[in-house]
Ligand SMILES: [Zn+2]
């Protein structure tokens with residue numbers, strides 16, 4: 487039988503139930519399992535807080551993910567209602583039967599359905615379960631299984647049986663706004679009430695002004711974090727956090743304060759970096775690193791895929807070191823914008839392009855003092871970057887003949903779809919003074935490039951200026 491009419495019928499039934507919220511809440515105990523997911527989706531989309539809370543309380547599956555359902559910044563109250571529905575080990579929960587729901591995932595995730603299929607037998611678990619924290623459901627279940635199989639009793643160190651442990655997955659942003667603070671305070675109070683039976687699993691954490699959020703960090707397990715952003719902090723505090731993380735995939739640091747590169751804090755910073763074996767994405771934009779890149783690259787994992795070093799004050803020596811590094815042959819995304827890297831020689835960057843040509847997909851060299859002669863010298867190396875998808879070199883002093891020559895070279899790169907080019911010099915009455923831009927001449931440039939792309943059947947390629 488075709489599935490579509492069935493699901494439509496379920497959706498209609500869910501909508502009908504929601505028309506009388508109180509009756510729907512009363513009916514939840516008798517509700518067929520098949521109706522839970524469509525009813526949840528309708529209740530979530532309609533922002534029915536009370537029914538969402540009641541549904542979490544009696545949810546008949548092991549996991550519940552928001553997945554692709556859309557969430558606005560002002561939806562904290564919806565999340566709080568769902569968290570309130572969790573049956574935690576506390577004074578209020580004296581029921582003799584354990585709740586079925588073991589993982590509530592409040593992160594938006596385009597690859598995730600509302601529930602996972604239950605295929606594992608030994609530890610029937612969710613695909614998004616935490617694998618790192620000692621307090622995770624998986625770890626507590628394994629410990630309980632070990633007790634059953636080997637008679638090994640560690641109940642003193644594990645005060646909660648696995649059937650009582652619940653995981654709450656949530657991305658957090660400590661940005662200092664009142665609503666965020668209220669949400670974090672709510673989470674803290676839930677953790678206190680749970681007596682350790684709730685594992686708050688934060689995998690994507692953003693901290694703005696670290697010194698004012700130290701107390702909030704204490705209730706998180708840093709081992710769970712895989713994406714971390716820190717803006718405004720002392721390097722000492724960043725080091726403390728980094729030393730406790732073990733599975734970082736992506737790290738973004740900006741406005742980090744420290745006294746000097748030879749000081750103990752920078753040494754410790756390098757030591758912490760040396761332990762980030764899983765790191766794939768690093769963004770240190772706006773962090774001054776002149777002549778220090780060699781120390782960083784020495785400790786970074788060689789398989790690093792993304793490196794953002796814009797506004798880092800890089801010298802030609804830094805580019806030389808990068809071009810010779812083991813990371814160069816793995817990079818997929820590189821941003822060296824707003825560094826004067828072409829003020830002296832282009833050879834180190836040319837070597838970098840040659841070594842990265844097999845992997846590089848996204849390159850940004852905006853405002854790097856790139857000139858006609860330098861760009862012309864780099865043409866061959868650029869046209870060998872066969873994986874390139876995005877190239878951005880805006881805010882450099884380039885003339886029209888060199889721009890058209892570049893286009894002719896790059897149209898052979900089949901994967902290259904997006905090029906952000908600088909407005910050619912002749913479009914300005916006075917170079918790089920915004921008010922002196924001649925828009926008519928710029929429009930002519932755009933028309934000519936478009937015609938050239940059409941002539942070689944590369945309409946799929948978009949050439950645009952930064953302001954367009
Ligand atoms: Zn799941």
Ligand SMILES: [Zn+2]
Nearest residue numbers: 616619687710
């Ligand atoms: Zn966790």
